[in-house]
Amino acid sequence: xxxxxxxTETILNTEVENTEVQHESTLYAEPIGHxxxxxxxxxxxxxxxxxxxxxxxxxxxxxxxxxxxxxxIQNFLELIIDGALNLCDQVTGNRKISLKIFPIVxxxxxxxxxxxxxxxxxxxxxxxxxxxxxxxxVFVPYLRGATADVNTTIAIALVSVIISNIFGIIAxxxxxxxxxxxxxxxxxxxxxFRNDPTILIVAPVMFFVGLLEAIGEIAKVASLTFRLYxxxxxxxxxxxxxxxILPFILPIPFxxxxxxxxxLQAFIFAMLTLVxxxxxxxxxxxxxxxxxxxxxxHLAPTVAGSV
Amino acid sequence: MLAxxxxxxxxxxxxxxxxxxxxxxxxxxxxxxxxxASKVLVPMLIASAFAEAIAIYALVIAFxxx
Numbered sequence: 484x485x486x487x488x489x490x491t492e493t494i495l496n497t498e499v500e501n502t503e504v505q506h507e508s509t510l511y512a513e514p515i516g517h518x519x520x521x522x523x524x525x526x527x528x529x530x531x532x533x534x535x536x537x538x539x540x541x542x543x544x545x546x547x548x549x550x551x552x553x554x555x556i557q558n559f560l561e562l563i564i565d566g567a568l569n570l571c572d573q574v575t576g577n578r579k580i581s582l583k584i585f586p587i588v589x590x591x592x593x594x595x596x597x598x599x600x601x602x603x604x605x606x607x608x609x610x611x612x613x614x615x616x617x618x619x620x621v622f623v624p625y626l627r628g629a630t631a632d633v634n635t636t637i638a639i640a641l642v643s644v645i646i647s648n649i650f651g652i653i654a655x656x657x658x659x660x661x662x663x664x665x666x667x668x669x670x671x672x673x674x675x676f677r678n679d680p681t682i683l684i685v686a687p688v689m690f691f692v693g694l695l696e697a698i699g700e701i702a703k704v705a706s707l708t709f710r711l712y713x714x715x716x717x718x719x720x721x722x723x724x725x726x727x728i729l730p731f732i733l734p735i736p737f738x739x740x741x742x743x744x745x746x747l748q749a750f751i752f753a754m755l756t757l758v759x760x761x762x763x764x765x766x767x768x769x770x771x772x773x774x775x776x777x778x779x780x781h782l783a784p785t786v787a788g789s790v
Numbered sequence: 791m792l793a794x795x796x797x798x799x800x801x802x803x804x805x806x807x808x809x810x811x812x813x814x815x816x817x818x819x820x821x822x823x824x825x826x827a828s829k830v831l832v833p834m835l836i837a838s839a840f841a842e843a844i845a846i847y848a849l850v851i852a853f854x855x856x
Contacts, residue, residue, distance in 0.1 A: 510854055706843075713846035714839075720853065751839050 504613055506622035508720045512632040513623045515612070525624055526632030529607065533597045533629060567592075574754075575761045584650070584760045591643060592753035595630060599715055599745030602628020603722070603738055630715040630748075633708065640707035643756040644700060651763030659766065664700075666693040707755060714748045794852045801848020808841035 512526035549557055567589055571581035601607055611624035629635045652660045662668055669689040676682050718741040725734045816834040820827045 709847055709850065710843040713843065713850045717846050717849045747835060747839055751836060
């Protein structure tokens with residue numbers, strides 16, 4: 484989106500004769516300033532702007548009077564919230580739990596969605612400064628879609644996975660949650676191997692399953708991070724290369740596609756977070772215990788959420 | 791340049807087949823039960839986004855090869 488370069492500030496080294504300005508979509512967000520030793524990148528600035536926009540919208544909605552007979556905006560918002568809550572119910576299967584999870588998941592959705600759309604907004608990435616880097620004049624935009632920077636996506640992915648674990652601890656208790664990863668109760672069952680010799684094989688396998696679940700948590704973070712980052716960043720590169728082929732006309736359908744991809748990826752991010760939450764809050768042992776009473780066999784818990 | 795091309799080219803094969811299969815199955819489902827088209831659409835899009843994400847990983851790798 485940064486073909487129409489508008490130079491607002493020029494830091495040109497007079498000794499450099501080559502005045503050609505280069506710009507290419509970089510994998511990382513470029514620094515645009517410093518506060519002390521803290522580097523501010525353009526993606527960080529954009530995400531602050533997004534937070535600011537969301538805060539203002541929320542404040543407007545907070546002080547708006549809602550009536551029993553809904554107005555147009557209220558009707559629209561109620562439609563969205565109702566639809567999202569119903570979708571939430573389909574995953575959790577319980578309105579009580581979904582009311583607890585919903586605020587976090589929906590805020591993540593809104594944050595990711597607006598960040599995705601900021602990246603394709605005309606003007607974002609068009610304003611910038613020219614910095615001299617090793618003899619080349621490089622154009623550094625002031626703004627860059629925050630989800631097109633891996634730091635933002637890894638941060639929100641970590642937040643969603645860690646909060647889902649905390650939520651699981653609150654819902655099930657510390658002992659049960661830790662037991663998901665380190666299967667101490669299963670190891671303790673080795674003591675009565677005389678009654679059931681198969682436990683000698685089952686218990687180590689269960690321990691290994693627990694380790695797999697622990698690795699699965701890290702895999703969750705990685706997949707959430709790179710799915711969102713990759714899609715948004717690839718979209719930006721796609722738009723840039725399309726406007727290099729035929730400016731103004733060719734990128735238009737791709738802008739619409741990126742608009743759609745923005746919604747889709749935000750939706751998937753929120754949906755997966757929701758699924759992780761509901762996995763953490765469901766008790767795996769419950770099924771096992773009921774089966775245990777019926778016959779003395781152990782049901783292997785499903786390794787859920789390995790994506 | 792060749793490494794970049796190979797990374798995205800080979801990486802796009804699997805997801806391409808995957809998206810194709812998802813689309814084919816969705817069409818089949820809609821063909822069997824045309825009223826379910828709206829219900830099929832959203833899960834289909836999600837599934838194809840998962841398949842597409844793998845191609846995106848390859849794309850990120852392709853970009854990061856210098």
